[in-house]
Amino acid sequence: MKTLVICSGGLDSVTLTHKVAAERTLTRLVSFDYGQRHKKELDFAHACAVRLGVPHDIVDISAVGRLLTGSALTSGEAVPEGHYAEDTMRVTVVPNRNAIMLVIAFGIAAAEKADAVAAAVHGGDHFIYPDCRPDFIEAFETMQRHALDGMSDIALYTPFVRLSKADIAREGARLGVPFDETWSCYQGGAIHCGRCGTCVERREAFDLAGVDDPTSYEDRDYWIEACREHQARQRA
Numbered sequence: 001m002k003t004l005v006i007c008s009g010g011l012d013s014v015t016l017t018h019k020v021a022a023e024r025t026l027t028r029l030v031s032f033d034y035g036q037r038h039k040k041e042l043d044f045a046h047a048c049a050v051r052l053g054v055p056h057d058i059v060d061i062s063a064v065g066r067l068l069t070g071s072a073l074t075s076g077e078a079v080p081e082g083h084y085a086e087d088t089m090r091v092t093v094v095p096n097r098n099a100i101m102l103v104i105a106f107g108i109a110a111a112e113k114a115d116a117v118a119a120a121v122h123g124g125d126h127f128i129y130p131d132c133r134p135d136f137i138e139a140f141e142t143m144q145r146h147a148l149d150g151m152s153d154i155a156l157y158t159p160f161v162r163l164s165k166a167d168i169a170r171e172g173a174r175l176g177v178p179f180d181e182t183w184s185c186y187q188g189g190a191i192h193c194g195r196c197g198t199c200v201e202r203r204e205a206f207d208l209a210g211v212d213d214p215t216s217y218e219d220r221d222y223w224i225e226a227c228r229e230h231q232a233r234q235r236a
Contacts, residue, residue, distance in 0.1 A: 002027050003116040003157060004109045006101055007056075009044030011182045011202060012120035012160060015172035019159065020118050021052050022175060027114050028055040032101050034094065035065035035074045038188035047181055059104055068095050079186045081222075083230035084201035085127050092186060092197065098131035099140065102156070106144050110152040122160040122168060124201060134161055165205035173211045180214040194219035200226045 003020050007013040007029040020026045031045040042058055049056030065074050071094045080088040098121065105117045125132035131140075141156040148154060160168055172179060184202045185192040192199050194217030203223035206213035 001025060001115045001155075002113070003118050004105060004112070004114045005029050005118040006105050006120070007031055007045040007048060008120075009041035009046075009048065009183050010120075010198075011172065011179065011184055011205075012122055012165070012168050014044065014048050014182045015168050015175065015177050016118055016120040016160065017048050017052065018175040018177050019171065020157075021054075024116075026052060026054050027112065028057065028108075030105050030108060031056065031058045032104075033058055033060045033062050033065075034068075034097065035062040036094075036188075037074070037079075038183070038186050040188050041183040044181060044183040051178075051181075057108070061100065061104075064100065065094070068097070070095070079196045081195040081226070082197060082200065083204075083226045084124065084197040085230060089128050089197045093129060096131065098129070099136075102140060102144075106148070106154055109154050110148055113152070114154065116155040116157045118157040118159075120160055120168075121158050122163050122165060124165045132161075137161055164208075165201055166208035169205045169209035169211045173209070179206075179211075189218070191216040191218060193217070195222045195226075199223070 001024045003024045004027050005017045005020055007017050008031060017029060029045055029049045031042050046056050069075060071092060074094060077091060080091060082088060109117050121132040130136060137156060137158050184198045186196045186198050187193040192215050200223045203213060204227055
């Protein structure tokens, strides 16, 4: 099954890309420049495409991104620190981001006669991002069937949608994903900060999965405190 992957360069999407390459026919990677402060993630997506020997397209939607104001990823607001599942992380939501990316990816897939578009949404995203939830995935796939009726029949492949980040780390280890060649940090510095929500989530996932984390962090141990505080708030 010919499958196009939306790849940000992060742990989830790079693992998904390796999964598709191992189990399907990987046709290309598509990434998006939406004006994100951590744009260096796109370099890791490109490295993944080179590693697997497929084309890589970066679609510039930064003009659209400038209109999607209010997110710490595209504006001057500070990226919050702490556990990923805290309400404070809602400031990292870019309105309709996944929906916009998926619409473009489906258009590309139709043009190149692919059978599926793969996206790495996962269970840990459900709390914060509405366009990562199973109901959205099902509704979007239905909408695209109508949008491309009589032209293409393209499936939306989201094998991680009900899995945790730890599950993805285990799957990545099974597939031999070079985890040090993925980027998660929302700060976009020289190395992962270790304190933003995505760094904490990444560090925790490796620990829960029992998989070695080769990532360099500015603060390698902050995640322990962040997880402890999150658990205490859940019990309160």
